[in-house]
Amino acid sequence: MGMRNPEVTDKERQQLKDYKNTAPHKLVVKKAEALLLLSAGVDPVIVADFVDREPSTLEDWVRDWCTQRMASLFTGHAGNLNRSFLTAEQKEAVEQVLSQPPGDEYLPAQFWDVPKLDRWLSTTFNVEYASPTSYQFLLRMAGLSFHKPEKFDRRRADDKLIDQRIKEIREELAVPLADEDTLVSAADEVRIDQEAVVRRAWYEKNTKTVLQVDRQKASQSFIGFLDQNTGQCLTLRLDWQNSATILEAVQTLVGLYPGKKIVIVWDNATWHKNQLLRAELGLGQSLRDVHLINFPPYAPDHNPIEHVWNDAKNAISNVQRDDFESTVTAFEAHTRSRSFDYKI
Known part of the structure; x- marks a missing residue:
């Protein structure tokens, strides 16, 4: 040739x-x-x-x-x-x-x-x-890809202000992270729904398939605490996302780490700043060894536990289980059984 x-x-x-x-x-x-x-x-x-x-x-x-x-x-x-x-x-x-x-x-x-x-x-x-x-x-x-943009809240601050606040948080966490007697966690809530479980399925081309599912609506809320040193995530079920359930969850966290100081970094949800929670932060109260830090408002992309939730949802999304409880258990197992290298 x-x-x-x-x-x-x-x-x-x-x-x-x-x-x-x-x-x-x-x-x-x-x-x-x-x-x-x-x-x-x-x-x-x-x-x-x-x-x-x-x-x-x-x-x-x-x-x-x-x-x-x-x-x-x-x-x-x-x-x-x-x-x-x-x-x-x-x-x-x-x-x-x-x-x-x-x-x-x-x-x-x-x-x-x-x-x-x-x-x-x-x-x-x-x-x-x-x-x-x-x-x-x-x-x-030109290196662009076609995908769904992240949600952007109009109330979000300018990125320069957000970056400055994140820098301040990291500086504030430097000493606690180096102290083996202090637990530093990034925290947030999440909810999974029954109807959001199945997204796609593989089956023969040019055919239709029907999944037998329970149409009764069901959901489960969680709060997670992502340890910024070990990458372990403590996931707790919540009956609802409100002041009382969040206070109970933080008290559970304190009970699991007796004698340790605890730093929690989370968003500005109302139940993270309510009077019921703050009253327990005082001297002699159940959360006296807890220090709370807030992320910049409307900036969830800076909370590393959001990546954990995405990982877990992707892991369970395309598996059709017999009942919703099995899905909830699978979500818990995914978050608890591994370490996540997501940092503030």
């Missing part, structure tokens, strides 16, 4: 690797893989077998590469990505722009979508694509 190896610059090699890993279409991936292997001197017969194409097809790909370079990856693609509309300089400009927030006229930082990219390309380069797939590929090329 008289095919010559394609010449690939270092920059092109990195771009090909990016396409191989992130391109949403198989043809683009196969072309990128083939060009990388051929440029490295791998036997064309082996490459053809690897990408499941005829050797003659590889000859066409190399020939197209020599004339069109990166644009050749998209030639003949059914979705017609039309990447050749953009010059190399324009493509670099697109990647740079997509790596930044869209700007004040769009959504707050980090959010891009197809209409915004369409508008920007049209006004900047007079380039328009017929298929949304083309815009989606550009977004992926």
